[in-house]
Amino acid sequence: MYRAPVSEIGFTLRHVAGLDEAMRQGTAGDLTPDLLDAILEEAGRFAESEVAPLAAAGDQIGAVWRDGAVTMPPGWRDLYGRWIEGGWNGLTGPVDHGGQGLPTSLSAAVYEMWNGASMAFGIGPTLTLGAVETLEAHGTESLRATYLDKLVSGEWMGTMNLTEPQAGSDLSALRTRAERRDDGTYRIFGSKIFITFGDHDLTDNIVHLVLARLPDAPAGVKGISLFLVPKRLVNEDGSLGARNDVFCQSIEHKLGIHASPTCTMIYGDGAGETGEAGAVGWLVGQENQGLACMFTMMNSARLYVGIQGLGVAQAAFQKALDFARERRQGRSAVKGATDMAPIIEHADVARMLLTMKALVASARAIAYCCGHAIDRGTGSDEDRRFWSERASLLTPMAKSFPTDVGVEVASLGIQVHGGMGFVEETGAARLLRDARIAPIYEGTNGIQAIDLVTRKLPLSGGETVRAFLAELEEIVDGVERSNRPDFGGTAERLRAAIGSLRETTDRLLGWVAAGETGSALAGATAYQRLFSLTAGNCLLAKGALADPDDASRAALARFMAETMLPDVHALAAQVLDGGDSLRSATAALA
Amino acid sequence: MYRAPVSEIGFTLRHVAGLDEAMRQGTAGDLTPDLLDAILEEAGRFAESEVAPLAAAGDQIGAVWRDGAVTMPPGWRDLYGRWIEGGWNGLTGPVDHGGQGLPTSLSAAVYEMWNGASMAFGIGPTLTLGAVETLEAHGTESLRATYLDKLVSGEWMGTMNLTEPQAGSDLSALRTRAERRDDGTYRIFGSKIFITFGDHDLTDNIVHLVLARLPDAPAGVKGISLFLVPKRLVNEDGSLGARNDVFCQSIEHKLGIHASPTCTMIYGDGAGETGEAGAVGWLVGQENQGLACMFTMMNSARLYVGIQGLGVAQAAFQKALDFARERRQGRSAVKGATDMAPIIEHADVARMLLTMKALVASARAIAYCCGHAIDRGTGSDEDRRFWSERASLLTPMAKSFPTDVGVEVASLGIQVHGGMGFVEETGAARLLRDARIAPIYEGTNGIQAIDLVTRKLPLSGGETVRAFLAELEEIVDGVERSNRPDFGGTAERLRAAIGSLRETTDRLLGWVAAGETGSALAGATAYQRLFSLTAGNCLLAKGALADPDDASRAALARFMAETMLPDVHALAAQVLDGGDSLRSATAALA
Incomplete structure (x- = not known):
């Protein structure tokens, strides 16, 4: 448990x-x-x-x-x-x-x-x-007062209705339509898919935020407006009124997160109690500014998905650790004993567990740093702009790295359990099934990488990312100054990794500035991972410096630096040289 | 489909x-x-x-x-x-x-x-x-004649009954017991778990091969004997007789391969029709030589599990490729067109598909090479010993690499599908669920790595592995001689990878010879992957040389060499330097 x-x-x-x-x-x-x-x-x-x-x-x-x-x-x-x-x-x-x-x-x-x-x-x-x-x-005073x-308090829950069958990652193809009514309200017609918690019985009302298109809206993403559509209309006194014309038509049969209903929502087919077809909605923000309104919460929404991956990864790690301490098979290579040893004493099992621990700890560090930057970027801080850009820079990493880690750690967790990991009752398999969606929704991790390379690196002319890299360097300076033998080759490996990160960052910034987007995109995912591993490992070292009495912190930072961080150089090769081979091989695929 | x-x-x-x-x-x-x-x-x-x-x-x-x-x-x-x-x-x-x-x-x-x-x-x-x-x-003439x-023909199916709750990877702890009877038969008592196809209705009889211990057997693996136990006894005329005292007590509720029953089998609780408790069994091979008898088929059994991973990976690749050709989202960076492009035109999707294709093709090459070596090592070939050792060397790679690839490619396949990949009806999720067991059973991939490093590398004093590396070098020579520009940096990258493979091989051979097993085991899994990637990429190049008219072969070998093969240097670092950090960090875990 x-x-x-x-x-x-x-x-x-x-x-x-x-x-x-x-x-x-x-x-x-x-x-x-x-x-x-x-x-x-x-x-x-x-x-x-x-x-x-x-x-x-x-x-x-x-x-x-x-x-x-x-x-x-x-x-x-x-x-x-x-x-x-x-x-x-x-x-x-x-x-x-x-x-x-x-x-x-x-x-x-x-x-x-x-x-x-x-x-x-x-x-x-x-x-x-x-x-x-x-x-x-973005809500009007009246909407804010009502909802x-x-x-x-959570008495009512909210939803986000974006996706349609033809419009997943690309919202420009949205077809759900909104009609104006004389009283200032709107009627919404259309269908949405993959709506998380689109219907349920946890609360008596559900507040849907829905992207739709007005009849006279421009094509593409500049013609999308945002509407609030409650499941039940709300009377003047705040009590619940008529059932609105929005219903859940079906839910998906999914690999995981079975208790999270993924709904197809039908708006405006006339099944409500409002006396006419069309779900009653209210505009949020300005007409045709719907996407900008959604972007308000983009950083935190992506962070919270990263946190899902992190939470599952931590659960998978501790479950595997418990199992490895209990389960006895084979004799350990390090002990002279003849009894069967707990499998944690086998080098390969220890390697898996330490890899899991390092991934979880570094994902946690990145995600929390992003959360902290969001806070300081939205508060009254005088460095508000600095922090807001820091949050924007870290968001793709905070979404993609912990969600990739969620899948990797849950899969390793099954491996540590051996045959028991494949049996559902153990619970390890559920964690992999649950984790597998997080790299996909709220912008696939590939889309996060595009965002990182084409929009986040160029912030403030590259100063945003350079300031962050300078902070990572300071951590490495601290590791060097500490002169602690238990850091082993940590400083040297971190320094080399930051060197790769600087080189690839400069190259990508150059490509983006020159409009060579194709070259930049070919290595975007590799770069995102390179960045995350380097930053995550530096942050583990920062923790070890802050807590010198706990030897396990330096040992973990060192394990990551010496056995996992060397990956960054292979990733750098992919960023720097991978574009040509990708292009020539793609021709053979398509 | x-x-x-x-x-x-x-x-x-x-x-x-x-x-x-x-x-x-x-x-x-x-x-x-x-x-x-x-x-x-x-x-x-x-x-x-x-x-x-x-x-x-x-x-x-x-x-x-x-x-x-x-x-x-x-x-x-x-x-x-x-x-x-x-x-x-x-x-x-x-x-x-x-x-x-x-x-x-x-x-x-x-x-x-x-x-x-x-x-x-x-x-x-x-x-x-x-x-x-x-x-x-190992069967007697009578057993061979009967079964x-x-x-x-497949009229009856067979099973392998090894695992018990306390004896998974470590068979020394087996408790199932066999008693001698005067007529030369034995009676088997005990229970076995995780028995694949232990019971089913595909055939009218099932022939169980069961490891058990005689009352006077030595402790550990030297006291294990192998028995044939049919589900139904066979009469003199070959017709089916009494139901034997072996029954399936339950089946596991698993993550995947739901149509493959994973059975708990109970031997000798008296529910059969033979008139006495104890499942009737016949000795196969000599008493206390059961493990050696099982080893007869170890290479091919492990290869066939590798093939499972390969088959699933190929299915996942083609499903994702089909989807990526059909599904349109966003505008491609390479086209000036304004319409939505098939997602295969997005660099990151192409990268995922090519990674999948390269993993599948290299896993296939390694697995088939292992199969071929098994054939020549068991035939009348005058180089029989050479090939038999080649088969032994390749078996850990042929089991572990395709099964790891099965999981990786199935997971990438879900990612290519986006949200649809998480919906079971699409079929992509089932492939991941099915694939996840293959790195575990028939010897976990970690155990394959131990086998590779401690038993296979030392074969013929290291000559077996060196001969194979020399063949890989010859392929690279061929790539260089071909002077084909479409190979890009393939030869150079392969040469460097073989260099890493040679260095790590020598180091591991040295450690094993010196009895420094701990150092050897710490990097065994990394080495196994390093070996597989290098050999697999060389074999792709071999195929490209054999079929110069198909440009996609050289393009794929090049893509793998330039974007995936650089991983081997990170893996080599783990083999060469990872042991110390693993040991110091493990102390903090346990």
Whole structure:
């Protein structure tokens, strides 16, 4: 069963992501170290004792569709009720709507635990978070007054309705249409697919944010508007009124996250109680500015998906570690004993576990640093622009690396279990099934790489990325200055990796500036991984420097630097020289 | 739906694995190029039109256990009947028992197709193959007379009963016991787990080969004997007699290969019709020599598991390729067009597909080369010892690399499909679920690496591996001599990779010779991958040299050499320098 790594989470937040410094400087609001610890402790307790026990049944029974409505697995409505009662939904919510206004980095840390206990549970409220952010930034006063309190408390949940069959990664092909009505409302017609938590019985109302096209809208993404469409209309007094004309037509039969209903939503086929066809909607932001409104919450939405991968990876690591300590097979090469040894004593099993641990710890560091940058980029910090660009730079890594790590670590976790890993009852297989979606949704990891290379590297003429690389260099300086033998070849390997990162960064910046996008895109995914491994390993070293009494931190940074980080040079070769061979071989494919 | 890559399979067998040369030299028995083509064509047709259509239902319904017996999915008994009617089970079987005596390399190629169409179908008959090999080598004349004809035709199927709860990778802990009876038979008592096709209704009898311990046996693996235990006893006239005292107690609920029943088998609890408790068994080979008897078929059994990974990987590649040609999203960076482009035109998607293609092709080359070496090592070849050692050397790679590739390619296949890949109906997810067991069973890939480093490298004092490396060098010489510009940097990269392979090989040989097993084991998995990537890429180049008219071959060899092969240097660092950091970090884990 999942055990929340509360102290490791707190350590990473405070000493790696920078929350300690922010608390000292007063840029972390009312947060204090004591409050932070108390929140993490309580979240850990809730994740372990309330969420985790329902995960297996959530997977086996899953969300069930019948007659246009979705029923959640047994116990999940009560679980969600206790969760919002604990105030967890409003952690980062606006204070004037009942939220606690705490930092995104802390929220990300807490979500790691919800996802570690059950990714299918953790995903739902992140959609509500997105709705809150979007309404706060772009909703009219009336919409905010009607919806925000309930969305912040979690009494109602939110959804994001973007995808249509012909419009997945490319939203320019959207066809869902919106018609204006004289009273200022709109009627929405069309269908959406892959809508996470599009219907369910956790809450009595659901607030859909829907992208649609007005009749006179320009073609492409400049003609997309955003609408709020509640499942049930809301009366003047706040009570629930007529059932709106939006229904869940079916849910997908998926590889994993079975308790997260993935819905096909039909708008405007006349089945509602409003007296006419068309789902009643309200405009959010300006007409034809829908995409810009959605971009408001892009960084945090992507971070929260990264956190899903992280949570699952941590759960897979600890499950495999437990198994490897218990299971005895074969004699260890390091012991003279004749008894069967715990398999953790076999070098290859230890290698797998350490690889998992290093991947999890470095993914956590990157994700929390991104959360911290989001906080400082949206606060009253005088360096607000610097931090906002830092957040933009780190977001593709914070989404892609932990989600790739989620799949890799869950797969290694199965391997450590041997044959037992392939048996569903063990629970290791579910983690791989759940993790596999995270590199895909909220922008595939390939799309994150395009974003990183073509939009994020050029920020402030390259100064944004260079400032970050300089900080990584400072960490390596610190490792060198420490003169600690237990760092082994860490500094040297990190220095070489940063050298590769600098070289590839400069090359990519040059290509993008020269309009040679093809060359830049060919190596984008390799570059994203190179960047993530280098930054992640540096951040592990930063943690080791901050906590010299814990020898395991330097040992892990060293293990990663000496056995995993050399990958960056192969990745650099792919960025620098891979374009030609990709182009010539592609001709043979197509 | 699966399409068998018949011509690519034939090409790899003939021009890469060496079957053309063997046919010319007369070391491939009665096989001719025409016969080879006819067999591959017919197998491809059967796999596509008969096996593949039942794969999805096999996954969804799966094998069902009830009251001690397993029922296969609808249509599977008939499918198996048509399959043995086509003579497919006896392809490599001994001619004097009705088999066709054809090479293992050809059989491996044909099994790629069964597994590509349905891995759950492909796995069953490989257990029968193992039983045939074992009985042929070690069975008494009476046992061979009674069982071999039926096992070769496929009228009865075989199983291998090794694993017990406390004895997985480590068979020394076996507890199943055998008691001698005065009539020369034995009675078996105990339970076995993870028995593939331990019970089913495809055939009317099942022939179990069971490892068990005699009362006076020495401890450990030197006290294990092998027994033949039929599900139904066989009368003098060959008709089926009493139900033996062996039953399937339950089957596992697994991540994948749902139509392959994974059984817990109970021996000797008195539920049979033989009048006494204890499953009636016959000794195979000598008492206490059971493990040696099983080793007879170790190389081919491991190869056939590698082939499972290969078959699934090929199926995943072609499914993703089809999808990427059809699915349109976004504008291509290489085209000026404004329409949405097929996603194959996006660099990152092309990169994924080419990576998949290169992994599949190189895994196929290694596996077929291993099959060919097995053939020449067991035939009447005067170089028999050379080839037998070549087979032993290649077996760990032929098992581990294609099975790792199966998981990697199936996972990439899901990624190419985007959100559709996570929906079970698409079929991409099933391939990942099926593939995930292959790196685990028949010796985990970590155990293959131990075998490679500690037992295979030292063969003939290191000459076995050095001879193979010299052949790889010759391929690179050929690439250089060809002076073809479309090879790009292939020769240079291959040369550097072989350099790394030589250096690590020498280092490992030194460690093993010096008894520094710990150092050797720390990098064993990295070395196994390094070896596989280098050999696989060289073999792709060999194919490109043999078929200069097909430009796609050189392009693929080049793509692999320039973008994937640089990994070997990171892997070499892990072998050469990884041991210290692994040891120091392990201390922090345990």
